[in-house]
Each structure stands twice: as structure tokens, then as C-alpha cells.
Amino acid sequence: MGEFDDVIAEFLVESREGLDTLDRDLVALEEAPDSRELLGRIFRCFHTVKGTAGFLGFGKLESLTHAGESLLSRMRDGELRPSASITSALLGTVDAVRIMLNEVESTGNDGDGDYSQLTETLKALCRGEEPAAPAAAAEPEPEPEPEPVPAPQPKAAAKAAPEPAPQPAAAKPPEPSLDEEVAGAQQEEAPRAAAPQAAAPAPEEHRQAAAVPESVRVDLTLLDNLVDLAGELVLTRNHIVQLSKGRDDTDLATATQRLNFVTAQLQDGIMRMRMQPVSNLFTKFPRVVRDLARSCRKLVRLELDGRDTELDKSLIETIKDPMVHLLRNCVDHGIEPPEVRAKAGKHPEGRIILRAYHQNGLVHIEVADDGNGIALDKVKKRGIERGLVTPERAEMMSDSEVASLIFLPGFSTADAISNISGRGVGMDVVKTNVEAVGGTVEVDTRRGHGTTFILKIPLTLAIIPALVVRCADARFAIPQVNVLELVRLTRAKHSLEWIHGAPVYRLRGKLLPVIFLEEAMGGHIMPPTANDNAGEDDETPSLFLAVVQGPGRQFGLVVDAVLDQQEIVVKPLPKLLAEIGAFAGATLLGDGRVALILDILGIAQRARIVSELREDAMLERARQQESQRAKGMRTLLLLQGPDDARLAVPLEDVSRLETIDVNSIESGGQHQVLQYRGEIMPLLRTSELLPERRSRMRNDFSEKEEPKTLSVVVLGRPGRTLGLVVDDVLDVVETTTELRRVGVRQGVVGTLVVQNRVTEVLDLQWLVAAAGFDMTEEPSLAAG
Amino acid sequence: MEHLCTFDVDSLFIGIQITRIQEILRPQPVTPVPLTSSVILGLMSLRGQIVPVINLAERLGMQMHEGAEAFNVLIRTSDGPVSLLVDRVGDVVEVPPEAFEPAPDTLRPALRSLIRGAYKLEKRLLLALDAEAAVHVEY
Numbered sequence: 001m002g003e004f005d006d007v008i009a010e011f012l013v014e015s016r017e018g019l020d021t022l023d024r025d026l027v028a029l030e031e032a033p034d035s036r037e038l039l040g041r042i043f044r045c046f047h048t049v050k051g052t053a054g055f056l057g058f059g060k061l062e063s064l065t066h067a068g069e070s071l072l073s074r075m076r077d078g079e080l081r082p083s084a085s086i087t088s089a090l091l092g093t094v095d096a097v098r099i100m101l102n103e104v105e106s107t108g109n110d111g112d113g114d115y116s117q118l119t120e121t122l123k124a125l126c127r128g129e130e131p132a133a134p135a136a137a138a139e140p141e142p143e144p145e146p147e148p149v150p151a152p153q154p155k156a157a158a159k160a161a162p163e164p165a166p167q168p169a170a171a172k173p174p175e176p177s178l179d180e181e182v183a184g185a186q187q188e189e190a191p192r193a194a195a196p197q198a199a200a201p202a203p204e205e206h207r208q209a210a211a212v213p214e215s216v217r218v219d220l221t222l223l224d225n226l227v228d229l230a231g232e233l234v235l236t237r238n239h240i241v242q243l244s245k246g247r248d249d250t251d252l253a254t255a256t257q258r259l260n261f262v263t264a265q266l267q268d269g270i271m272r273m274r275m276q277p278v279s280n281l282f283t284k285f286p287r288v289v290r291d292l293a294r295s296c297r298k299l300v301r302l303e304l305d306g307r308d309t310e311l312d313k314s315l316i317e318t319i320k321d322p323m324v325h326l327l328r329n330c331v332d333h334g335i336e337p338p339e340v341r342a343k344a345g346k347h348p349e350g351r352i353i354l355r356a357y358h359q360n361g362l363v364h365i366e367v368a369d370d371g372n373g374i375a376l377d378k379v380k381k382r383g384i385e386r387g388l389v390t391p392e393r394a395e396m397m398s399d400s401e402v403a404s405l406i407f408l409p410g411f412s413t414a415d416a417i418s419n420i421s422g423r424g425v426g427m428d429v430v431k432t433n434v435e436a437v438g439g440t441v442e443v444d445t446r447r448g449h450g451t452t453f454i455l456k457i458p459l460t461l462a463i464i465p466a467l468v469v470r471c472a473d474a475r476f477a478i479p480q481v482n483v484l485e486l487v488r489l490t491r492a493k494h495s496l497e498w499i500h501g502a503p504v505y506r507l508r509g510k511l512l513p514v515i516f517l518e519e520a521m522g523g524h525i526m527p528p529t530a531n532d533n534a535g536e537d538d539e540t541p542s543l544f545l546a547v548v549q550g551p552g553r554q555f556g557l558v559v560d561a562v563l564d565q566q567e568i569v570v571k572p573l574p575k576l577l578a579e580i581g582a583f584a585g586a587t588l589l590g591d592g593r594v595a596l597i598l599d600i601l602g603i604a605q606r607a608r609i610v611s612e613l614r615e616d617a618m619l620e621r622a623r624q625q626e627s628q629r630a631k632g633m634r635t636l637l638l639l640q641g642p643d644d645a646r647l648a649v650p651l652e653d654v655s656r657l658e659t660i661d662v663n664s665i666e667s668g669g670q671h672q673v674l675q676y677r678g679e680i681m682p683l684l685r686t687s688e689l690l691p692e693r694r695s696r697m698r699n700d701f702s703e704k705e706e707p708k709t710l711s712v713v714v715l716g717r718p719g720r721t722l723g724l725v726v727d728d729v730l731d732v733v734e735t736t737t738e739l740r741r742v743g744v745r746q747g748v749v750g751t752l753v754v755q756n757r758v759t760e761v762l763d764l765q766w767l768v769a770a771a772g773f774d775m776t777e778e779p780s781l782a783a784g
Numbered sequence: 785m786e787h788l789c790t791f792d793v794d795s796l797f798i799g800i801q802i803t804r805i806q807e808i809l810r811p812q813p814v815t816p817v818p819l820t821s822s823v824i825l826g827l828m829s830l831r832g833q834i835v836p837v838i839n840l841a842e843r844l845g846m847q848m849h850e851g852a853e854a855f856n857v858l859i860r861t862s863d864g865p866v867s868l869l870v871d872r873v874g875d876v877v878e879v880p881p882e883a884f885e886p887a888p889d890t891l892r893p894a895l896r897s898l899i900r901g902a903y904k905l906e907k908r909l910l911l912a913l914d915a916e917a918a919v920h921v922e923y
Contacts, residue, residue, distance in 0.1 A: 232832045235832060236832075474815070474816065474818075475815075521818035521819065522818045522819050571833075571834050572834075573834070574827075574834060574835065574836045574863060574864060574866070575863040576824065576836050576863070576866065576919070576920075576921060577817055577820060577824070577827075577836060580817070580819050580820055582818070582819055583817075586815075586827055586834045588829050588832065588834075592813075592829055593813050593815055593829065594814075594815040594826075594827040594828060594829050594834060595815060596815065596817065596827075
């Protein structure tokens with residue numbers, strides 16, 4: 001019997017809970033005799049008790065509940081309507097079951113009470129008879145409740161041996177259907193997971209206490225309330241800890257330490273009340289995978305790992321659908337058909353591993369398959385087709401960036417299934433759901449070896465680990481889940497590179513777009529000028545770069561300082577401020593002041609909007625130039641060439657003006673070159689280009705020593721730049737004067753008079769050719 | 785009879801129905817909220833609750849008196865309490881309904897939309913604030 005002890009204990013707890021609701025439901029049924037829901041619930045309760053009683057060999061209990069179940073079954077089918085006598089009989093049955101349960105608890109079997117009369121009454125009712133005499137017997141049944149056991153006992157002496165007890169016990173066990181077994185198994189599993197201590201062997205005299213429910217059902221709102229209060233306590237604790245730090249008071253320090261400890265325990269305990277093992281979720285998946293595999297004609301084995309990992313109840317609900325979606329994807333598109341797998345030298349049976357574990361205060365859930373992986377080239381192609389990414393951008397993307405394209409809304413459509421080995425149906429929904437609870441999704445794929453999706457979910461929504469950072473005078477909290485790594489910028493702004501005024505950081509060879517938090521919060525950030533000290537002295541304070549996961553790609557968020565890493569209590573923003581989109585909430589810091597929690601995705605999106613505006617402005621400027629050109633207006637950059645010559649280039653072809661150190665010039669092939677923003681830029685000297693321009697008077701100065709720095713006009717666009725070394729940059733002028741093309745020499749498209757000087761406008765097409773570029777497809781470099 | 789709690793906001797004499805007021809507090813540390821209207825001074829903590837603080841003077845198109853004492857008047861709203869920062873807190877006055885008049889036309893439109901009307905008191909004109917409108921800041 002020993003091994004059954006805990007099973008029986010659970011059976012008692014479960015059954016009693018069921019009986020309590022039965023009392024209520026039966027009475028309610030009299031009020032609402034047509035409620036199918038009530039009937040269904042009553043029926044299931046009887047059914048469960050019967051099934052488990054049969055399984056455990058409590059024959060009397062089983063036969064009585066069986067009779068009750070049969071009656072209920074007819075009622076459920078609408079063949080009988082509830083009546084007062086039926087209700088009484090059923091309530092009588094409930095009482096009898098209670099008595100037997102008490103017997104089971106104290107003696108280990110269902111007692112020697114005789115319930116044959118009650119059983120007969122139930123059977124008669126079931127036949128539709130309104131039992132006259134038995135009804136009278138059944139009617140008073142509830143009344144002797146105060147001393148229920150003695151009542152049936154005298155009869156038991158007379159009718160002890162005959163029918164029900166042993167016979168059904170022997171006959172019935174094969175009967176329980178599959179459903180019952182499953183139901184029974186689930187009942188056993190659930191409470192055991194919830195309260196493992198219940199199984200601990202209790203001394204005999206404490207049996208009574210042991211069977212008293214070890215788990216209580218608590219109203220969820222009460223629980224939420226407690227979670228809130230625990231949050232308040234954490235904040236108050238933080239405050240007191242901070243206050244006591246500055247004081248030299250041992251008693252206070254001791255008390256604070258104690259408060260700290262108790263609060264942590266309390267918080268932990270309260271949080272755990274909401275926690276459930278992910279097994280509650282995982283147990284549903286083998287069936288899902290099995291059905292899917294069959295319909296796809298694939299062989300798939302699902303392995304579960306880390307079932308005991310716990311997660312907030314509400315979060316488990318939220319990630320259920322995304323998980324099913326990912327599994328469906330793995331089976332449908334990840335795992336190959338058995339033949340294909342065999343050909344590729346893999347086991348014909350595909351494997352999906354579902355793994356849950358804790359890391360960095362987050363729950364990681366991995367869905368990994370050993371299928372064919374994602375066809376990144378096709379994803380890239382599709383992303384371009386769908387206009388989600390420009391071809392140039394796609395070229396520069398890393399594999400993981402390409403893979404994460406599948407999470408973009410609009411990537412997937414029905415025909416995507418056939419087009420790109422199917423990946424990515426509704427992946428944006430997965431991502432949205434997971435992000436809604438403050439989590440992230442990542443994908444890692446290797447062609448031919450499989451794909452792994454990693455969901456990172458916060459343990460709970462109420463209290464999260466966060467970095468507290470400082471930016472200007474304000475403090476902000478960044479949820480830890482968003483932060484991939486921290487980089488200290490010892491040379492402050494000089495550690496960054498600036499492209500068209502936009503900062504980027506070179507992180508292990510990869511360019512990371514950078515957002516200054518101060519700028520994201522409405523401030524202004526200027527690129528460092530060459531005149532700034534290079535940040536090498538000790539006076540320039542370091543900056544910190546938090547590498548965070550933005551939508552689709554990572555970016556760096558620059559903050560002034562990282563102050564602390566702590567658990568913060570997330571409080572919703574007042575409605576008044578909920579629409580800003582840059583904040584996920586607010587929290588109270590140790591000093592009792594409010595700090596805003598950054599919404600990293602929101603900030604990335606806002607920043608993108610800003611940069612789009614910036615691009616819009618550039619486009620607008622380009623359009624204006626276009627219309628000016630149509631009117632014959634041109635904007636020229638005036639340059640000083642050798643021998644005080646006046647030269648000009650159309651401003652629209654100029655990308656930057658630079659001053660370079662002569663020592664940085666290198667020799668490459670037939671030209672001098674300069675390493676410029678990661679490319680090799682050929683340098684052209686106006687003096688070499690226009691050699692025949694002879695000095696009228698200063699020929700003897702040609703030996704003049706070379707200056708240390710040179711002015712360079714950078715022409716063209718990234719990837720096709722060309723540096724024009726000039727003596728000086730003079731001015732930018734707008735002019736409508738027509739070019740005179742008479743008598744121009746090579747390299748010059750025409751001359752005009754600007755500021756009373758004859759000025760030669762350079763022929764960029766020719767310059768480019770002179771630099772050795774094949775620029776046929778680059779019309780923008782041609783002079784207007 | 786209506787009971788109004790009175791406040792000075794710049795040169796205005798403002799009244800708020802006493803039933804709308806949750807409590808009045810001395811200035812609290814306020815955390816500014818970027819990217820929002822300058823009318824919203826920021827967030828403060830009211831015994832652990834996050835409460836937005838609105839500069840009532842600026843909301844009404846007036847000037848906040850630099851260096852003057854300030855008070856947080858916490859208004860009950862459907863979205864929880866909101867604090868209105870005012871220069872000075874006056875008495876609670878009982879106003880007879882017959883002294884009520886619609887907001888004078890001479891008020892600036894921005895101000896007028898936030899005023900339910902005016903009570904002619906013996907010495908001054910008391911403007912009855914529409915608290916719900918005042919805490920509804922567009923940005």
C-alpha cells in the first residue's frame with residue numbers, strides 16, 4: 001500500500017475539493033435545472049471520483065458514485081429533469097462519499113458502511129421511477145448528518161457480505177477508459193508539482209492533518225495585490241538601505257540588514273506563488289508535434305528539457321501561442337522529409353528539442369530543430385522583393401540580421417511557403433507577442449544543420465532586473481533583457497566615427513549605429529570637431545555604450561554613466577504620458593525619486609523616424625537643386641588651383657571637404673591614395689591635372705616646400721570617392737551665368753566669370769577617367 | 785452652495801471644487817519627462833504611486849512665480865491622481881450659485897477653455913477651474 005499513500009492523499013484532497021463544489025452546484029442546479037454547464041461539472045466530478053476509486057480498489061465508493069454517475073448521465077442527455085428527489089438523492093450520495101473518504105483516510109479502506117439502499121434509490125431514479133418508499137429513505141438522509149456513520153451501520157451488520165463490495169472491485173478495474181486514466185494521471189501530476197512536500201511521509205497520528213489540502217486556491221486579484229505590495233516593500237527597503245548607508249549606527253545597520261534579508265525572502269516567496277513550471281505548457285506539445293508530423297508525413301521526435309523551470313503564470317499563457325507557432329514551423333519547414341534526411345546522411349527521424357533554462361535572470365526557451373536551416377539567400381531576396389530592405393543594405397547585412405528579417409511584418413505571405421523553403425509564416429506575430437511581455441526572440445540558423453529559436457522571457461512582469469544609467473542630469477532604467485553588452489568609451493565621442501553627422505561605433509569590426517540617449521531624449525549632440533582635444537587627456541570623462549537589441553538589428557545607446565544594476569518595480573506610466581512611446585514605465589529608485597524605464601524598441605523607432613526625416617530633408621535639398629538647375633541656376637564650389645587659378649566644381653558632386661595630413665598619403669599604383677572611411681581614395685592634384693597652365697610670374701616658386709596639410713575636396717559617393725587636392729577652398733556661389741565653351745582645354749567643361757575672375761569649371765567625367773575609374777554607370781559624377 | 789478651494793496662479797485667483805481635491809502637498813522632488821509638453825513638469829512619487837505634475841501657470845498661459853512657494857494640489861481623476869503646481873494656497877470659500885457667471889469673454893481663449901465660469905466675490909473674481917480639462921494635456 002505504501003507506494004499508494006501519496007496517491008491516496010492526493011485523491012482525498014482532490015475529491016474533497018470536488019465535493020465542496022458539488023454541494024454548491026447541486027443546489028444551484030435546482031435553481032437552474034437546464035444549465036448544461038452545471039450538469040457537466042457535476043457529472044465530471046462524479047466521474048473522476050468513480051474512476052480513481054475504481055483504480056484504487058475502493059469498491060463501495062466506486063459502485064455508489066457509479067450509480068450517481070449513471071443518473072447524471074441520463075440527466076445530461078436530457079432524458080431526465082432534475083427534481084427535488086433527485087437532488088436529495090445526489091446530495092445524500094455526496095454525504096455518503098464524504099463518510100467513505102473519512103474512512104479511507106483513517107483506515108485505508110472505504111469502510112464497512114452499507115449504502116445499498118442509497119444505491120437502489122439512485123438506480124430507481126435513473127430508471128425514471130419516482131421511488132415512493134426509497135425516496136422517503138433518501139429524503140431524511142441528509143438529516144442524520146450530525147452523526148452519519150451510525151445510521152447505516154446497523155443494516156451493514158445484516159447485509160454485510162452480499163453484493164457490492166468485492167465483486168465490482170474485481171470486475172471493474174478493466175473498465176476505466178483511456179480518458180479516465182489520463183484524467184487520473186493529470187490529477188496526480190498537478191498537485192505533486194505544486195506541493196512536493198505533500199508526499200513527505202507523515203507520522204500515522206498526523207494522517208488527518210496531512211490530508212488537509214496542502215494547496216489552497218487563492219483569488220488571482222488578491223495575489224496580484226500581494227505582488228504589488230511586495231513591490232512597494234522592495235522600494236521601501238531600497239530607500240532604507242540607502243538612508244542607512246550614510247550613518248554610523250550599528251543597530252540601524254543590523255536592522256536594515258535584517259529587513260533586507262526578510263524582504264528578499266518575502267519577495268521571492270510571493271513571486272513564486274505566481275510561478276508555474278513550464279511543464280504545464282510543455283506537456284501539450286508532444287501531441288501537437290505528433291499530429292503535425294503525421295499530416296506533413298515526417299518523422300519527428302520531440303525532446304523536452306528543463307520542464308521544472310518556472311515562469312509567471314500569465315507569461316506562460318502569453319508564450320503558448322508563439323511556441324505552438326514555432327513548433328509548427330519546425331515540423332513543417334525545418335525538418336526535411338525522411339528520404340531527404342537519409343540522403344543527407346541524417347537520421348530519418350528529425351529531432352526537435354524544447355529546452356527551458358534560466359540565464360541572467362531571464363527564462364530562455366529554445367526551440368531547436370536539426371532540419372535544413374533557413375535559406376538565407378532566399379530570405380534576402382524575398383526581403384528585397386517585399387521592399388523590407390534595400391539591395392545595398394541587404395549586401396551589408398550579417399547572417400543573423402538576414403535571418404531576423406523573417407520577423408518583420410509583411411515578410412511572410414501564403415506563397416512564401418513555396419518560395420523560401422517556407423520559413424516565416426506569421427513570425428512577426430510571434431515576435432510581437434513575445435515583445436509584448438518584455439521578451440525577445442532570436443534566431444540562429446545553420447544551413448543543413450538546423451535552426452534554433454531562442455525566446456528570452458522575463459521571469460515576471462512586475463519586478464525586473466535593470467541597469468540604472470545617467471544621461472545629462474537624469475537617471476533612466478534600461479531593462480536588462482534589452483542589454484547585450486556594455487562598452488566603455490574611454491575617448492568619449494572620439495571613440496565613435498561619424499558618417500554624415502551620424503555616429504557609428506566599430507564593435508569587433510562591425511559598424512553599429514549609435515543613438516545618443518541625450519539626443520533621443522530631445523537634446524542635441526554635436527560631432528566632435530577636429531579642434532576638440534582628442535579625448536586623450538584625463539579630463540574627458542568616459543561615456544558608456546549599451547549595445548541593445550533594436551528592431552531587426554542591434555544598435556548602441558550612449559549614456560554618460562552606468563550607476564547601478566538593480567531590481568526595479570515596473571509601474572505603469574500615467575495615461576497622460578503613455579503615448580510618448582519612448583518609455584516602458586516608471587520606477588522608484590533607492591532615494592525615493594522617480595526614474596523612467598526606457599522602451600528600447602520605442603526609442604529605436606523614434607530614432608528611425610528622425611533619420612527618415614533627415615533623409616527627407618536631404619531629398620528635399622536635392623530636389624531644390626534639381627529645380628535650380630532647370631532654371632539654369634548652378635551652385636559651384638570655388639577653388640584655388642595652382643598659380644592662383646580659379647577653378648570650380650558643381651557643389652552637388654561634392655560630398656565633403658577634408659584637411660589631411662600629408663603623411664597619411666600613400667602610394668598605390670599610378671596614383672597617390674588615401675585611406676578614407678574604410679576605402680582607398682585616389683588623390684588627384686590640380687597641378688598635375690592641368691599641367692599646361694603655366695604661371696605668369698611665379699614659376700620659381702614651384703620648388704616651394706610642401707605644406708604639412710592639404711585641402712582635399714571629396715567628390716562622388718561612398719564606394720566611388722575621389723579626392724581632389726586643391727590649394728584652397730574659396731567660396732560657394734550660385735550663378736546663372738552660362739558656361740562659355742569656347743577654347744576650353746582638356747579637363748575643363750567651360751569657363752565663366754565669377755566674382756570678376758575667369759573661372760574654369762572642371763569636367764568631372766574627365767577627372768574620373770584620369771583617376772582610372774570606370775565610371776560609365778555613374779552619371780552623377782559628370783559635370784552638369 | 786459650492787465649496788471651492790482657492791489658489792493663486794500668477795495674477796489669477798483660481799478655485800477648484802473641494803471634492804475634486806485629494807490632498808495638498810509641499811513641493812516634492814520631480815523627475816522631468818523628456819519628449820513631452822513643457823506643461824508637464826514631470827513625475828513625482830506619492831507614497832509609491834507615480835503621479836504626473838502639471839505646471840498650472842503654464843497650462844493657463846501664465847507665468848510661474850520664480851522662487852515663490854509652490855504647492856502640489858492633487859486632483860482626483862479617472863486615471864488616478866494628478867498634481868497641479870500652484871503658487872499659493874488660499875482659503876476654502878463657500879460660493880453662492882447666484883454669484884456664478886459664464887467665463888468672461890475677455891479671457892484668452894486658451895484660458896477660457898479651462899474655466900467653467902467665474903464667481904463674483906466681494907473683492908476679486910474667482911475663476912472656477914475645469915479640473916478635468918486642465919489635466920488633459922495634449923502634446
